[in-house]
Amino acid sequence: EAGVAQSPRYKIIEKRQSVAFWCNPISGHATLYWYQQILGQGPKLLIQFQNNGVVDDSQLPKDRFSAERLKGVDSTLKIQPAKLEDSAVYLCASSFSGGADTDTQYFGPGTRLTVL
Amino acid sequence: GEDVEQSLFLSVREGDSSVINCTYTDSSSTYLYWYKQEPGAGLQLLTYIFSNMDMKQDQRLTVLLNKKDKHLSLRIADTQTGDSAIYFCAERTGLTGGGNKLTFGTGTQLKVEL
Secondary structure, three states: OOOOEEEOOEEEEOOOOOEEEEEEOOOOOOEEEEEEEOOOOOOEEEEEEEOOEEEEOOOOOOOOEEEEOOOOOOEEEEEOOOOHHHOEEEEEEEEOOOOOOOOOOEEOOOEEEEEO | OOOEEEOOEEEEEOOOOEEEEEEEOOOOOOEEEEEEEOOOOOEEEEEEEEOOOOEEEEOOEEEEEEOOOOEEEEEEOOOOHHHOEEEEEEEEEEOOOOOEEEEEOOOEEEEEEO
């Protein structure tokens, strides 16, 4: 079974530029998550989708970050404009459902963003 | 709110046992997870435990849960150099809008020396 795919793996941009990340979850997984992992810290949830609807985006800085999952499969996360403090690894995860079962989250390899 | 704490570093000799500790604050946690992260890689699920259990064993891994003290530990038997990585503890709690969320600790860097 293929895992969670993410691209690009690395991205370097200058501050105030825009950037987009792409995620393809495990086939059949209804729930998709985007996390931000700053160096030396644990991942922090930015946004969670159930199919193509947003379940939680309370930690997403909506003035500059946006995310969509239009057809309930792939997702993109965008930052516009980027700030220095956005330098981090952006991890995508998916789970079978957001329900009461084990709901285990499986992670992709991440996109490492460096903002200069 | 949720808060998860871990010690930052652990160094052990190859062949010894490693014990990584974690404390959490939210008593409504349903599942607790251990993930492993190697350099430049995503998070790999190692094991998890349901909150009504106090122990789970999976090959070289043993998870102990003390729900009263909100303390979770991961024991790795016969630690190998390939176990060198950062280990994250995470607690799962519900979201007001439905679904679940994971809150991660800061990670414990395990170094295995020959």
